[in-house]
Amino acid sequence: MSAFGNWKIGSRLTLGFGLMIIIAIGMAVAAYFKLSHIEAAVARLSGDQLLKVEQLSEIKDNLNVVARGVRNILLLTDASGRKSELERIEKMRARNTELLDALARGDLDDEGHKLLGAVKSTLSPYDAAMNKAIALAQGDEAAKATRTLIDEVRPLQAAYFKAVDQLVTTQGRKMRDAVASVRGAADSGRLTMAVLAALAAMFGVVLALGIERSVIEPIKRAVAVAHTVAAGDLSVSIEVNSRDEAGExxxxxxxxxxxxxxxxxxxxxxxxxxxxxxxxxxxxxxxxxxxxxxxxxxxxxxxxxxxxxxxxxxxxxxxxxxxxxxxxxxxxxxxxxxxxxxxxxxxxxxxxxxxxxxxxxxxxxxxxxxxxxxxxxxxxxxxxxxxxxxxxxxxxxxxxxxxxxxxxxxxxxxxxxxxxxxxxxxxxxxxxxxxxxxxxxxxxxxxxxxxxxxxxxxxxxxxxxxxxxxxxxxxxxxxxxxxxxxxxxxxxxxxxxxxxxxxxxxxxxxxxxxxxxxxx
Structure with missing residues (x-):
């Protein structure tokens, strides 16, 4: 009988349940760290990548608002209407400047900064051509303003939209990569929990069998001795190999x-x-x-x-x-x-x-x-x-x-x-x-x-x-x-x-x- 067999039954049960509790705590700690990693990835996805995509989408929407404003200036004949449209155009331009500055301050990699530089490089010619068209429209030179929009503003606007779309595509790819990373972390967490659960089950079975063998076998021998004595046979030989409760x-x-x-x-x-x-x-x-x-x-x-x-x-x-x-x-x-x-x-x-x-x-x-x-x-x-x-x-x-x-x-x-x-x-x-x-x-x-x-x-x-x-x-x-x-x-x-x-x-x-x- 090993030294473990001399332990008290309560000590064995305490050891078994203690080890199971330690394993459960280990599983909980591993799950906590995995969930923390997933939470950080989701936070980056929702708080950084998604925000950039939303900002780029807002820039495109503001560009469309500016284009509609220039069109309205060409169509309107009253000064107050033109003034209102001009104010809205300036507001959208200022908003786009703020959004571009926010993107520049954000967490962008080298590719992102390069694409953002391309967006800014197309913005200045586009704004100059747009200002020219607005000035012609305000001077009641509608034909020249229209020609400027078609010949100058439209190509620059297409280049501007293309640069913005490239940056949006890049951020979308990064979002998909982040989602894949979150899914990989979730799969890794599930695999880790499954492995730990399997190890805990195997260890629990081994520990339960060991405790059962060290407790039940001596009790079975005690029951056999009791039946023999009850039959009147007092010549039975009893061997005591442990000092636990069963041995006692x-x-x-x-x-x-x-x-x-x-x-x-x-x-x-x-x-x-x-x-x-x-x-x-x-x-x-x-x-x-x-x-x-x-x-x-x-x-x-x-x-x-x-x-x-x-x-x-x-x-x-x-x-x-x-x-x-x-x-x-x-x-x-x-x-x-x-x-x-x-x-x-x-x-x-x-x-x-x-x-x-x-x-x-x-x-x-x-x-x-x-x-x-x-x-x-x-x-x-x-x-x-x-x-x-x-x-x-x-x-x-x-x-x-x-x-x-x-x-x-x-x-x-x-x-x-x-x-x-x-x-x-x-x-x-x-x-x-x-x-x-x-x-x-x-x-x-x-x-x-x-x-x-x-x-x-x-x-x-x-x-x-x-x-x-x-x-x-x-x-x-x-x-x-x-x-x-x-x-x-x-x-x-x-x-x-x-x-x-x-x-x-x-x-x-x-x-x-x-x-x-x-x-x-």
């Missing part, structure tokens, strides 16, 4: 066949081991089935004993629950008594606080009465100083003082009574607080008893639940044991079926044909 495919098939060969060899060995193991499993399953039946019988006896224990614990749990209910009611009653004593203590505290507030108020009233007494005494002293005028005020001050003294005495009595009541309230509060402490202690003891009863009830309940769980576990164990017995029977049947499948697997594996190195 063949290498992958080679690796796959090797892996399948090793796998089939291992499966053959494993199938023999499975057959031996399945027979041993069947024997062990029979022994396990017998032991499982014995274990199921023992579990049935244990389950009966656990049922009796569960019934006894259930009765103890019910009794403990009743005791717990009684303890709860006792705790509730003690708690209500404690709450009542607490409310009584709170009420005594409120009464004591109210008594203290009343005592404080009485103290304030006593202070006010004392100050009022002092003020009344001061008022009486001031009234005594005022004499007769302050006597009425003194009487009022005396009454106020007496009222203040009575208020102070009453306040002291009330204060004394309240202090006695406060002392008795404090004593009652202390006794009530002591009773509250006793009731609280009683409630705590009752709660402790209730807690102990609940703990006993909880322990019995937990024991009952534990025994129930054990009973359930034994039942589940018995059920599992029964299931195990069924599974053992299924295992025995499965072992027999496994032995049959192992034999069938060995027969199926024998259908694969391995190479000599893979059989070990």
């Amino acid at each position: 495919l063949l290498q992958s098939l080679k690796d796959m066949v090797g892996a399948l060969s090793r796998l089939v060899a291992q499966v053959r060995q494993s199938s023999d081991g499975i057959a031996t193991g399945s027979s041993e499993i069947a024997t062990g399953s029979a022994d396990l089935s017998q032991r499982t039946e014995e274990q199921a019988a023992n579990l049935e006896q244990t389950a009966a004993s656990m049922d009796e224990l569960t019934a006894g614990l259930r009765a103890s749990s019910e009794t403990a629950q009743q005791a717990d209910a009684l303890a709860e009611r006792g705790v509730a009653a003690a708690r209500r008594g404690g709450e009542a004593v607490a409310e009584l203590v709170a009420t005594m505290g409120q009464i004591s606080e109210s008594s203290r507030k009343v005592a404080d108020i009485i103290g304030v009233i006593d202070g006010i009465a004392f100050q009022t007494n002092i003020l009344a005494l001061n008022a009486a002293v001031e009234a005594a100083r005022a004499g007769e005028q302050g006597r009425g005020f003194a009487v009022v001050a005396t009454e106020v003082r007496n009222l203040a003294q009575r208020s102070a005495a009453a306040a002291r009595e009330i204060k004394s009574l309240i202090q006695g009541s406060l002392e008795r309230v404090d004593a009652g509060a202390k006794q009530t607080d002591a009773a509250r402490h006793e009731v609280t202690a009683t409630v705590e003891e009752v709660q402790a008893i209730g807690q102990l009863v609940r703990q006993i009830t909880g322990a019995i309940t937990e024991q009952s639940q534990g025994v129930g769980q054990v009973d359930a576990a034994i039942g589940q164990l018995d059920e599992v044991t029964q299931q195990n017995a069924a599974l053992v029977e299924q295992s025995s049947a499965a072992a027999a079926s496994l032995s049959e499948h192992a034999a069938q697997l060995a027969r199926l594996v024998q259908t694969f044909r391995l190479a000599e190195g893979a059989r070990a």
